[in-house]
Amino acid sequence: MTTRQAGPLGLVGVFFGGRPASALTRRLIREPVVLAVLLATTLLLGLSMVLWESIVPAIALVLPLLFGGLFVPPQALAWLVGTVAFCLIAGGIVIGGGRTFVAVTVVVGITAVVSLGLARSRARLGLQGTMGESMLVDLRDRLAAQGRMPQLPRGWKIDLKHHAAERSSFSGDFAVASRSTDGQFLELALVDVSGKGHNAGTRALLLSGAFGGLLGSLPPSQFLPAANAYLLRQRWPEGFATAVHLVVDLLTGEYWVRSAGHPPAIHFHAGSGRWVTLDTEGGLLGVYEQKHYEPVTGRMRPGDALMLYTDGLVEAPRRDLTDGIDKLQGEAERLVARGFDGGAEKLIDAVASSDADDRALLLLWRT
Numbered sequence: 001m002t003t004r005q006a007g008p009l010g011l012v013g014v015f016f017g018g019r020p021a022s023a024l025t026r027r028l029i030r031e032p033v034v035l036a037v038l039l040a041t042t043l044l045l046g047l048s049m050v051l052w053e054s055i056v057p058a059i060a061l062v063l064p065l066l067f068g069g070l071f072v073p074p075q076a077l078a079w080l081v082g083t084v085a086f087c088l089i090a091g092g093i094v095i096g097g098g099r100t101f102v103a104v105t106v107v108v109g110i111t112a113v114v115s116l117g118l119a120r121s122r123a124r125l126g127l128q129g130t131m132g133e134s135m136l137v138d139l140r141d142r143l144a145a146q147g148r149m150p151q152l153p154r155g156w157k158i159d160l161k162h163h164a165a166e167r168s169s170f171s172g173d174f175a176v177a178s179r180s181t182d183g184q185f186l187e188l189a190l191v192d193v194s195g196k197g198h199n200a201g202t203r204a205l206l207l208s209g210a211f212g213g214l215l216g217s218l219p220p221s222q223f224l225p226a227a228n229a230y231l232l233r234q235r236w237p238e239g240f241a242t243a244v245h246l247v248v249d250l251l252t253g254e255y256w257v258r259s260a261g262h263p264p265a266i267h268f269h270a271g272s273g274r275w276v277t278l279d280t281e282g283g284l285l286g287v288y289e290q291k292h293y294e295p296v297t298g299r300m301r302p303g304d305a306l307m308l309y310t311d312g313l314v315e316a317p318r319r320d321l322t323d324g325i326d327k328l329q330g331e332a333e334r335l336v337a338r339g340f341d342g343g344a345e346k347l348i349d350a351v352a353s354s355d356a357d358d359r360a361l362l363l364l365w366r367t
Helices: 008-015 023-028 031-051 058-071 074-095 099-125 131-146 197-214 220-234 321-338 343-351
Strands: 156-163 173-179 185-193 241-249 254-260 265-269 274-278 296-299 305-309 359-366
Touching: 031 058, 031 074, 058 074, 058 099, 074 099, 156 173, 156 343, 173 197, 173 359, 185 197, 185 220, 185 359, 197 220, 220 241, 220 254, 241 305, 265 321, 274 321, 305 321, 321 343, 343 359
Parallel strands: none
Antiparallel strands: 156 359, 173 185, 185 241, 241 254, 254 296, 265 274, 265 305, 305 359
16 A cells, blocks of 8 residues: 655645545644644744734734644643733733734634634544544434435335424434345334434434344344334433334235334325324333334225324424324325325425424335
């Protein structure tokens, strides 16, 4: 294996988490080297500020602070903050402390506080530069990738949409799905992790990987008990979750629905034109041991649809859960004439009372 020599682009790529560092680049961005360069730069800026006030303004001292917050540990950053403070005090004595200089001092002080907070956050993660943010983006993309639905045979369609609470990038709602090796069975689970947004997003990522490994690897009747046992072993303070588990025979249309404290699935019967709630019973995941979850069975015929959703879609502070489900069924009636394509997004927009909670909806229909 060969390594390229570090150049300006290589350093920039490392600073912003875009590419791995070469050996020379790693030597150049070691903390003692960075600290020495920043201290020298700060002193040079302070001297220039005194000698050439009109060319080098005092506000330029925020630059080493910002870089220090990205690449220097908190203990070492304190030396840099002290050096900046010394330059400001010396500059104020030599060139005078007018209103403008006082305002600049306040801005530099705020920058120092922000840089110290950023350095402490990096120290917790053990990362340099903006790689922490890059990692979060990667985790978000992995969570979205694990929720992709498998390709279905002709005559079947599926639509899944997630909306995170308060327009966050992370959601506590996720779905995992798989098809059997012979392609006959579709198995999927829609899960709602306790909490919302960023607080639930990390647990959702962990559970999506674990549940995705269980799905299709165990008999369908054992999926929810195994998921429940996994959550119990985590012993999280807020470690419970709800889930609805669906298995569909893509040849016959027969299905099995199991629920773990989740809002009931809804079946649209094309023959009667009615939406029917599938009431299933089962305890929350991660609260107490449960060896068996009783399924509700049925058959999807051409024109039929199944709807799975999370409680953030139908719950509201001053609205009963059944009222929210009734509203969801009423809005779903309008989809029948227009078709179910794009229906998940339309239903979320029409039914959700606010964006205070994560919302997810899955539609599976037979053409």
